[in-house]
Amino acid sequence: MVFHMKLRTMSSKRKPLYFRNVKQIKRRKQSIGRRCCCRCSSSLQLPLLWKEMRENNQLCDGVVRCEDGVVFNIHRIVLTAVSPYFRALFTNSINRGCMEITEANVRISSGAFRVIIDYAYTRNCVINKSNVFELLKYADQYEILDVVEKCCEFLVKDLTASNCLQVLKFASQFFCKSLTDRSNIYLLQNFANVFKDNEHFCDLSGEHLRQILADDCLNVKSEEVVFEAIKRWTEHCSEGRQKYLLDLIKCVRLGNLPQEKIVKIAHWQAIQADTACTLYLTDILTIMEDFGESLMKQKSTYLMRPRIPYDILFAVGGWSAGSPTSFVETYDNRADRWLVSKDTDVVARAYHGMCSYDGKIFIVGGFDGNEYFNTARCFDPAVHLWKDCACMHYSRCYVSVVLCLDRIYALGGYNGRIRMNSAERYDPVSNQWELIPSMQKQRSDASAATLNDKIYIVGGFNGQEVMNSAEMFDPSTNQWSYIPQMASPRSGVSLIAYHDALYAIGGFNGYTRLPTMEVFIPGASAEWMEGSEMTTSRSNFGTVILDDYIYVIGGFNGSTTINYVEYYDVETDEWVDAAPMNLNRSALSACVISGLRNSKDYSFLDRSRKELHEDVKEDCD
Template sequence: MDVPMKLRKITYYAASGKCSKITRRKKKLKKCVCVLPQTGELEFPRVWEELRNNNQLCDGVVRCSNGTEFRIHRAILSAVSPYFKALFTNSINREREENTEANTNIPTTILEALLDFAYSGRCSITEQNVESLLKFADQYEILGVVQLCCKFLLDEMCPANCLGILQFAGQYFCTKLMERGKLYVRHHFVDLLTDSSEYVNLTITELLDILKDDELNVKSEEIVFEAIKKWVNFLPMKRKIHLLELLKCMRLHNLENKQITKMSKWSLLQKDPECKQYMVEIQQLVRQFLLEETEGGNDNYSFRPRIPYEILFAVGGWSAGSPTNFIEIYDIRADRWLLSTDTDSVPRAYHGLCSLRGLIYMVGGFDGNEYFNTMRCFNPVTHEWSECACMYYPRCYVSVVMHDERIYAMGGYNGRVRMNTVERYNPDKNQWELIAPMLKQRSDASAAVLNSKIYIVGGFNGQEVMCSAEMFDIATNQWSYIPHMNSARSGVSLVAFKNALYAIGGFNGYTRLTTGEKFVPDSDSRWVEITEMMTPRSNFATITMDDYIYIIGGFNGSTTINYVEYYDPESNEWLDASSMNLNRSALSVCVVSGLPNSREYSYLGRLSNGDTAKDIELQEG
């Protein structure tokens, strides 16, 4: 049978509501054992497999559901299964002789796989057998196989099967797998709506649990509205009674009245007087909130921002005539900048920043006196800074990117000369290595990764501002030129977005720029102009979030600024976002996704701690 998506069998079984006798029998919660500890592969004595293969010293028999018999060693099977230990030792009826035989309802292939684990610690798990393996491993208390099955399901989880895996885990009390599954559903909700055939089969309770969650990862509540429509329209006559309850899950703080008006035109909503009135009241609240600019809306659930999946960290920079160690966090769901107390001990500017494996790495920079070859690492979960291996060279005005879990530091200024050297950091070894140098000396340039190649543009070589650009092929360890930009740019930002590179802003040797240009590699095209920014700037920070390119801070030619704007590549237009609390240039930013403590870094988290919106404004101000 053709199975169009991964783990289709699991998805179907879980959605059917079927449940084994052992699952129905268990009423009380048991300790979750579904997640393997962080250890290496289990090592079992090789002689066990040898004895099994040669049928030597066997002292018991296990029969599967069709009567097939397997000769076994009772001690070995008892070691991995409390069920078989109790059966073979007669621990319940001690006056009886020990059993040497066991009859099971396990299919032959599954029993073979379970015995493989008992004798070797290994078990072949596939999409076809994982459901049955987990079912019978749970029933016969072979906890090691339960753990391996859950690890397999976690590794295979995708938007198409996550709901089925989540429901399936619930049948076998795999609470850790359920927790991970719930997070996956919330973090990948947009893809799930497109890819999952199970979404429309959710119960109202399950759907409400998802839509109400603060960590639901949607860039606009319009997505939540479309999700409601999709679920209700699947069985409209039966499900329309839940419409008002579902509408109340939406957070409408980031919607305009025209968007709410458009939603209100849905025919099912128009036919329900309560729903219709609710939308009218929401529009009135939105209008009042915008006109009065009060904080009252934050006490209303409909105005409660969600917790962002991506947390933006803005670190360091040049402000008020000197470097700073100031850190701000941007909550994109609330469009708010929040201060952080996790500052590093040493202020620095003109450094590089990137995130890797949930950690933030700060590379090189300048403190007003010293040019750094150091790299510092910040853990957003533990709130701790630590020192990493030093680079070969000090690098101020350095260009930093991350690719394939390696950090690349390119060019920069060491206090004497502009450099073309490049080095790469391996976090597993905590070690830097020198790789092929660039074709040009560059400081104050900008780099980005696109399609497994590193691109760097512009900069200053000590004599002139540059318009040249080059590309590093990681596979061949070689640099080559790509077409020049239309404008020379130092203090520029290069951003990779979808299939294109965007070089934005900078200094051309005479003035700070508002212009930007776009280049599509592997095509015959040249750099082409895009719509200009609202504010001229150089030495600013750039990041992509929610399919927008965010431009943060910088120097406008006369002063450092805190203005933030973002570019929509689809519409080729610029829009305003909230400004930072501090004017600064030569800062760096990075995004860390899926933090387990993302609430700590969110506006909602600050409100939940008892702070009012006004309190937060005073703290930031």
């Protein structure tokens, strides 16, 4: 008992050394943490402090005098931190052993130098159209690489048909490789507008123009555009440019033009005056007359070689030979050929919806013959990769899918029990679906399109009848409202927006498949107007805008699935046949992806080269 009392007495008077050490260590850690936070806080205020001192002309130890006489008092340490040029100048590292200098004269306007000074002190600079070229020039001269990069980023975002040649020339002069590459890509992709709208087009050198026109990636609807560009450039200064004419004419892939167009080119006065050009075109016409159809198939030869397309049309899934398919085909509009893709989805589905966003393809809902899907899949054609997305709240086949204001909308459909009027939208960034107000009508097998940031949906089947009603959803008010109904009921219809009009094409009216088309202009039309008929009646087909034409792809003609493709030229009000798909199918979906960095992977030109290489390899083996 005495022993226990002694222990209690000791504990009440003094704690063991172990417990005291633990507390000291904790206090030491806390004090260290506080000191670190204080130091970080001070360092964050340092740029503001330097800026304030410059504005108040405090502790300045250097002077920079601009070409217009304006003088800036500066802290040399701040300016030398962003510019190796000024570091070498102020420290006199070029003339070693000499005293450091404190004054500098620069051949730059005070406005541009003020932007550079602001960047040195704050790491922010104001770049606009009026100062970007001068700023890039002197940021490059003074080796302020961050400002060079910011200028290049600004110019890339500001590229237009009217300024891209100027930007390209400027970027080449200052060895800005990234800006040069981006400007050149923009030039090739928008060439038809560049040669018409850019006042500097006729200032191109003959060799530079030849390089542009010979490029496989030149985005032109027809080789006629290439000839028109040559004609404009040559006639601008005909005396000094006749010597380039033959090399430029050889850039026109004449085998992709009808003979009457070549004859028209041959009658151009400048060609008539050039013996070499006349002989060249005469030989081309002779070859085409002698070989005809056999020559047309030789797409690997330069004369017939198509350009690499800027826009790639993807046709995915559908119903074929009595079952759904995961088949993927791509269309090369420059070669007028459909190519079977190896990027087949693992999930076979039909009656699904599809749209493109940010260079990717999103497939929503559908039916595999047994299951009605609430799933969504995403395909990235730049890396040839499929992946799953978040699931919808409801299963939907015969669903209408459309993109509006960076959100993907899934409207109506059939869940295996009922036709639905519910609607939901998907945010590709957060990968989440949310329900929105339901439509006023139940609709499956309808079609939707976006025009002027509003969503329109027409037709469909409600479980009892094929409908001709139409309605509009305004995301800004989150409300549905009716618009004038179509003249004809349509399910399996395709609705597409082009310019300021909506086109409702084909479908099933309850009795037969339709070749007809109706047109509605929101805000201008009181009713739907009759349009030109397709050459083939069809329902449940794909529809896209490609090369300013409305393409219709595949479908069901009332007796069988079809692979027929045709397009509508709004300007001529005519339907024209295009190459058919490789597979007959209906209930497919289609969309267009533009400007893929690997568009060559989906081109007929690349495919034919690979096949030729494989044939040569087999022959060698």
